[in-house]
Amino acid sequence: MSNISIHEINPAGEEKSAFIALVGKPNVGKSSLLNRLIGEKVAIVTNKPQTTRTRITGVLTKGETQLVFLDTPGIHKPKTALSQHMLKEITDSVADVDLAVLVVEPTGALTKAEMELVEDFRRQRLPAVAVLNKIDLLQNKEEMIPKMQLLSEAYPFEAIVPISALNGDGVEELMKLFLDAAQPGPHFFPDDTLTDQPERVICAEIIREKVLLNMQEEVPHGIAVTIEEMKERENQELVDIRAVIYCERQSHKGMVIGKGGQMLKTIASQARQDMEAFLGIKVNLQCWVKVKEDWRNQERFIRNFGFN
Ligand SMILES: Nc1nc2c(ncn2[C@@H]2O[C@H](COP(=O)(O)OP(=O)(O)OP(=O)(O)O)[C@@H](O)[C@H]2O)c(=O)[nH]1
Numbered sequence: 001m002s003n004i005s006i007h008e009i010n011p012a013g014e015e016k017s018a019f020i021a022l023v024g025k026p027n028v029g030k031s032s033l034l035n036r037l038i039g040e041k042v043a044i045v046t047n048k049p050q051t052t053r054t055r056i057t058g059v060l061t062k063g064e065t066q067l068v069f070l071d072t073p074g075i076h077k078p079k080t081a082l083s084q085h086m087l088k089e090i091t092d093s094v095a096d097v098d099l100a101v102l103v104v105e106p107t108g109a110l111t112k113a114e115m116e117l118v119e120d121f122r123r124q125r126l127p128a129v130a131v132l133n134k135i136d137l138l139q140n141k142e143e144m145i146p147k148m149q150l151l152s153e154a155y156p157f158e159a160i161v162p163i164s165a166l167n168g169d170g171v172e173e174l175m176k177l178f179l180d181a182a183q184p185g186p187h188f189f190p191d192d193t194l195t196d197q198p199e200r201v202i203c204a205e206i207i208r209e210k211v212l213l214n215m216q217e218e219v220p221h222g223i224a225v226t227i228e229e230m231k232e233r234e235n236q237e238l239v240d241i242r243a244v245i246y247c248e249r250q251s252h253k254g255m256v257i258g259k260g261g262q263m264l265k266t267i268a269s270q271a272r273q274d275m276e277a278f279l280g281i282k283v284n285l286q287c288w289v290k291v292k293e294d295w296r297n298q299e300r301f302i303r304n305f306g307f308n
């Protein structure tokens, strides 16, 4: 049997790659776009701003080209130690990418935070693309023309692309642009990789998504989730997962559990279904709720919850 080396299959120099950062205000649809681009849900999505807390990597390999997407927290004024970490994730992300993608609403002015991002691009002479997302919400496509005008005056974007991350409109065109941006260089991940996030992190995020979706007001943003145990049972197609939902106050704990445990039951049951779809195996999920007062201002806990 002959030994075929990797170089014979894929001669050196043929491989291409690009690092692409998705940045923008909270709630504009960055994570929705990431999921749409790689065709799998690796980032949680909710109708609440500041859903994404860490940088999330999505990987897509098409033939010789590998695209590495960095989803980032929505840019906002840091009020807690946690949001300072989130802000750092954004600035670090645009520091060494090949292309930045500024995701914006299809209408309205550019905010101060968005202008600051653009200034960052300018300082680094960063190639950037502007994406007008949520165009499915427009009655008339002409409504986005003023925004396109504003963007073209703000920065020499390589392109300004209207899309809908929700129904996929315009995403193919965007993908072509990304593939064109790839430069000769090695693949950084095995070609079948979708994300560099460990399964535990994705499972914790799924629970956090269900808390955000089911609860109102101040509680959800004070939530952190950890997976304490994840173990496949021997000789059974079943994995046992033990998770802890941390909240900031005793009163919040009561709300997460709900009357007769109903809220926690709903959260756990929805999370279990998503985990089973993601892991492709039956899940026995146990969720516990604990109080960790003011953890968002405590460096030690922030690090514990996955921020470096
Ligand atoms: N109608 C419509 N809604 C969208 C579209 N893209 C995203 N959304 C919705 O917008 C909300 C925010 O989406 P996310 O993907 O979580 O936004 P994000 O920019 O990642 O938000 P942060 O993580 O908080 O910065 C969700 O309710 C999405 O379903 C779109 O193209 N059209």
Ligand SMILES: [Mg+2]
Pocket: 030, 031, 032, 043, 044, 051, 052, 071, 072, 073, 074
């Ligand atoms: Mg997000």
